[in-house]
Amino acid sequence: MERFIIEESGPLRGRVRISGSKNSVLPIIAATLLTDEECIIHDVPLLTDVLTMQNLIEDLGGRASWDNDANLAIRVSDIKKIQASYELCAKMRASFLVAGPILARMGEVKISLPGGCAIGSRPVDLHLKGLAALGAEISQEHGYVSARAKKLVGANIYLDFPSVGATENIMMAAALAEGQTIIQNCAVEPEIVDLSNFLTSMGAQIRGSGTDTIRIQGVNKLSGTNHNVIPDRIEAGTFMVAAAISRGEIFLENVVTDHLKPAIAKLREVGVEIEESEEGLNVKSGSLRRPIDIKTLPYPGFPTDMQAQFVAFLATTPGTNLVTETVFENRFMHVPELVRMGADIKIDSRSAIIEGVEKLAGTQVKASDLRAGAALMLAALTAAGTTEIHDIYHIDRGYYRFDQKLRQLGGKITRVNG
Ligand code: EPZ
Secondary structure: OOOOEEEOOOOOOOEEEEEHHHHHHHHHHHHHHHHEEEEEEEEEOOOHHHHHHHHHHHOOOOEEOOOOOOOOEEEEOOOOOOOOHHHHHOOOOHHHHHHHHHHHHEEEEEEEEOOOOEEEEOOOOHHHHHHOOOOOEEEEEEOEEEEEEOOOOOEEEOOOOHHHHHHHHHHHHHHOOOEEEEEEEEOOOOHHHHHHHHHOOOOOEEEOOOOOOOEEEEOOOOOOOEEEEEEEEEHHHHHHHHHOOOEEEEEEEEOHHHHHHHHHHHHHHHHOEEEEEEEEEEHEEOOOOOEEEEEOOOOOOOOOOHHHHHHHHHHOOOOEEEEEEEOOOOOOOHHHHHHHHOEEEEEEEEEEEEEEOOOOEOEEEEEOOOOHHHHHHHHHHEEEEHHHHHHHHHHHHHOOOOOHHHHOOEEEEEEEOO
16 A cells, blocks of 8 residues: 655745646536536546546446546446446445436436445435435435436425535536426535536526525536636645645645635634735745634535644644534544644544644554545644655545645655555
8 A cells, every 4th residue: 555754844835736626526527427418627637536436427338538638528428327336436425426417317326325434424315305306206225325207397405404515416406407496505615616607508507506595497408518627725725734834835826715715814813924916825834823713614614624734733833722623523533643743632522622732743644534634744744753644545536646746845755655
């Protein structure tokens, strides 16, 4: 199994280009199932999760090809089966996003219930509630869910929680339903808006994305399209923390600063200097002066996907910091690993109480999920001595060339096999 060997690297300095958003491109690839025409998606990060979603589309009958500029062309002339591959679905929870499109195009779908993962049980009840509201007959057995509907019919759907995935699945199914669908209390993340823009460019009639109520007027057919994926706000936030934790200075290219407000606000509160310009964002570690409190919330609140990186950073800033995780029930798996590196962090129910220490110390640690892995890499770059990070496949799932980008900024990272 591959692992990273990371030496104390000093302040990270330089420029980094942020890649296209993983959490935008995954539902967009699923949405290519809604048309028999070609879709070309630009600035697609070559991640294992993206390849898994591509393989899922190919297994269903689609054809996909990349050019050497990160442009991915997909055409699903026919969907040749209504059952999504168990092996591929088991690799990645986001595979469940093909359910809505297959149901909308084929009138039925059979897909394995996604397992839980390190950060939580990850149920899909809200996805199924939405598809049932559109007229699908849902049944579950032996770990599979089947949904059937001769014709999907628009409905009013209220989401008990503004689930990103449920909003996306319902939006995609409703795009080809008969009549109007209204999704209330839906997710408002930038990735929802990006998917909505992709669907609209295919001919879907969608209004209100980015607000808590989305209205979709179903159409009979959707066409192929061309689409540029928005920059990955979580990768951007991760590099912002890289500058802060290493006491360095990094310029981020290809960012939408509007998507980064919580991270910008919280880093400024600690004393990090952030300058916004047309070209991008300059992040410079100032005199870190004061402890902060963070509470993760659905967008536009502080993103849960940035929590682990901030916990690693606050582990080495002065004072007592409080970080509360409200979105997932088990998203502090990075904490015991940071404590092994000398961090002073206590978990009290859904909160981490972090007493900043002078310096962490390198040792052997393990990535439990993608963002925890990224957090450990940032901690390792600034810890004394050498750190070995195991299970780094989690990191490769969601960060495009993360180790190369960090090396270009001065990170002393070696990827070793075995
Ligand atoms: C998306 O996951 C992201 N993944 C996650 O990013 C992100 O953490 C999450 O949204 C929240 O922002 C992708 O976009 C591929 P949710 P998703 O449905 O759609 C509960 C990363 O690191 N819930 O908004 O699965 C659920 O248990 C990943 O890039 C239900 O109860 O998130 C959780 O507590 C990790 N029933 C909460 O909602 C449902 O039917 C948020 O889940 C669905 C969700």
